[in-house]
Amino acid sequence: MQPVIILVRPQMGENIGMVARAMLNCGLTELRLVAPRDGWPSESAMATSSGATEVIENAKLYNTLDGAIADCRYVLATGSFDRDMVKDVLSPEAAIDVIQKEAGPCAIVFGPERSGMDNEDVVRCDAYITIPLNPDYPSLNLAQAVLLVAYQWWRRVSVENNLPVAGGERLDAQCIVPATKEQLSGLFDHMTEALDQSGFFPTEQQRPVMLRNLRNTFHRLRLSAQEVNTFRGALKSLFKERI
């Protein structure tokens, strides 16, 4: 069961639209709004939600946070966590763990853009989510905070769709010093010149695609700086013989 996203007193309709997009990116569709400053429905929210209008159109409106969380079994506050109240503080990842174990509806609450959640709202929640960021620059805009939390949920529930992790198949970075891109481009330019002069390309039309494929192969090889030097020496030698 997907968590509900609740925005308490959001200020800008534009931000509500951006939140809708971030939610739908991560498969979340249930948005609840508590007393949005500029009223509801909002044209600016519709405008910025491009493609995620279903989330905006189905958003539910409440006067109070109590109303918005009435049917919820577990509610998470977001924001900074250096407050007086004793609450569990969870990273987004840990919060998703809890939500996934929960039997009933869960909600994640985000406060107004400028001030964040106030104490009277936080006290109604079971725990905090804090997004661990650069302590010297932790401020996120509303849609980005929603995105980071929603993405954790999406990653967790879409395990079956995960991409293959190909990182383990490459050469061990400890053993070779990979060539820089400049060294690779040098080799490639050298080879192109040699191939051009030796009449390698059947037609001028085929040349760009053949070159692109060749370049792609070279970039896939993960050549070391040493190997690039060897290749260039070989090329020089072969090219000399041809002329």
Next chain:
Amino acid sequence: MQPVIILVRPQMGENIGMVARAMLNCGLTELRLVAPRDGWPSESAMATSSGATEVIENAKLYNTLDGAIADCRYVLATGSFDRDMVKDVLSPEAAIDVIQKEAGPCAIVFGPERSGMDNEDVVRCDAYITIPLNPDYPSLNLAQAVLLVAYQWWRRVSVENNLPVAGGERLDAQCIVPATKEQLSGLFDHMTEALDQSGFFPTEQQRPVMLRNLRNTFHRLRLSAQEVNTFRGALKSLFKERI
């Protein structure tokens, strides 16, 4: 060593500013720009980068992607991955694994807002990053794509700063049916009325803070629906005796 973020032909200065913010949120400071459409420096980038101006001011400008990646040992493309070229495809998490193992500078390249990276740019990279999102609505704006990738990096390198994962300490959701917030609020209203009438609050001034603390305690208890009923019965009984 932190990865470099490269934007190829970014269109809107506003987006460059938002990228700078997302980078600094995650401790990344090295931004490179390849031929930004509206020139450089950009007033609109400065305006939207509020607080992350150091990233904008230190951004380096290049005419070509080749120039921007010349000193890099490992370069990752971003975007969709259903292309002709044979490349490793990594999730952001797997990409960060590779970057962390790499000895020299690494870069992550993002294409123009509207079209994404073109093939001539992708071919210069070692592998793709694809951000796994809702297949029915996968489009992210530029700053959000940068944020999701940068956040994976930040989470990995800031393990020592991690928040305690408190999720395991709570009651097992299998064993109890937690009360809804409505049930909890009902109990709390009942108790407030009883305390008011029994003269529990020393002064009117202290009442709001004492009530808030009491409410916080109740929300921390993770009471079951059954326990709420028991509490209300006890309250009714105690209150009756007092009158």
